[in-house]
Amino acid sequence: MLKGIITLLVFQFLGECIAKLFDLLVPGPVIGMVLLLIFLILRKSSFESLDNAVFIHLKYLPMLFIPAAMGIITQIDIISKEFWAITIALFFGTIIALAFCAKLMDYLTIRQEGKK
Incomplete structure (x- = not known):
């Protein structure tokens, strides 16, 4: 170890x-x-x-989320001012990540089937 x-x-x-x-x-x-x-x-x-x-x-990974949660609590005024920008960025970022992962999975599946 x-x-x-x-x-x-x-x-x-x-x-x-x-x-x-x-x-x-x-x-x-x-x-x-x-x-x-x-x-x-x-x-x-x-x-x-x-x-x-x-x-x-x-x-012990869940313990690493405590500082992030505290950061959200202490910065709530900034987050509330930028709520829509954060929400839109999260939404489109999630859509882009899902699309990328789906395309990558398709590519890897086709590549794996080609090896067989």
Whole structure:
């Protein structure tokens, strides 16, 4: 499990370094997750200690929503002023995400059937 936690921390560190080095607006942990995804795709599998480390962290994932909820409560005046802009952005963002996921699923299904 230690190897898995170290792997997660290394990719987060790499993401932070890239974000700071290139002065990106994307947070370092997000870049680290993308790098980890690329690493796992190239490796074509995970390893047991990484799986265990991720499983332990996933148990505590709901706790990460508490700061977001507090942010909504403390910024309610700004949210109420921008209610319609937020609502429209959420609506169209959801529609675009659903359409993209549907097209991606179609593409992957056709690709998988072509391999058989």
